[in-house]
Amino acid sequence: SQQGEEDPQALSIQEGENATMNCSYKTSINNLQWYRQNSGRGLVHLILIRSNEREKHSGRLRVTLDTSKKSSSLLITASRAADTASYFCAATGNQFYFGTGTSLTVIP
Amino acid sequence: NAGVMQNPRHLVRRRGQEARLRCSPMKGHSHVYWYRQLPEEGLKFMVYLQKENIIDESGMPKERFSAEFPKEGPSILRIQQVVRGDSAAYFCASSRWDSSYNEQFFGPGTRLTVL
Numbered sequence: 001s002q003q004g005e006e007d008p009q010a011l012s013i014q015e016g017e018n019a020t021m022n023c024s025y026k027t028s029i030n031n032l033q034w035y036r037q038n039s040g041r042g043l044v045h046l047i048l049i050r051s052n053e054r055e056k057h058s059g060r061l062r063v064t065l066d067t068s069k070k071s072s073s074l075l076i077t078a079s080r081a082a083d084t085a086s087y088f089c090a091a092t093g094n095q096f097y098f099g100t101g102t103s104l105t106v107i108p
Numbered sequence: 109n110a111g112v113m114q115n116p117r118h119l120v121r122r123r124g125q126e127a128r129l130r131c132s133p134m135k136g137h138s139h140v141y142w143y144r145q146l147p148e149e150g151l152k153f154m155v156y157l158q159k160e161n162i163i164d165e166s167g168m169p170k171e172r173f174s175a176e177f178p179k180e181g182p183s184i185l186r187i188q189q190v191v192r193g194d195s196a197a198y199f200c201a202s203s204r205w206d207s208s209y210n211e212q213f214f215g216p217g218t219r220l221t222v223l
Binding site: 033035038041042043044045048089098099100101 | 112143149150151152153199201211212213214215216217
């Protein structure tokens, strides 16, 4: 089974609200990465958090990592319609595993 | 600096034909990864290659699928005798170093349709 599992599978919010997505994984990792995929497109790297980090910010993105719970969360603040996409977490250890993604819809 | 290039972007094959998907990594990247994304699903790792070496092919189906990354030229994912279940988007990614520690950069994908 996949190492990275996102929750929820789908999320719909109003523009301006915050969106939180969670990811769980199963074994030890070197880092955890979040990617975005617009419909029918390739993936874009958003942010990488290393296993010895607990929180990281990049613009409107905030990522947390709890290695004791083997989980991570991605927070997008002040969402925009352009944030509508699927978001994947990738647990990176000896191999590279993607979760099934969270489909985010931001309603204008 | 051009990003990861994949071609063709769309490929249509009839059952039993061969599909060849090409991936040119970013300049300076010597690590290539192939992923398959079935409709409405996440990405699944297939194979990890360095120049002239297959490092990890644990995600590759045992039959009909092969991959190579020659010293010169793009990486090739080859699917022989395609079946309808092979219809999917195939993404290639590259990284400068071992992606255990660094991000991968993805290509736009090749969408394979098997009739």
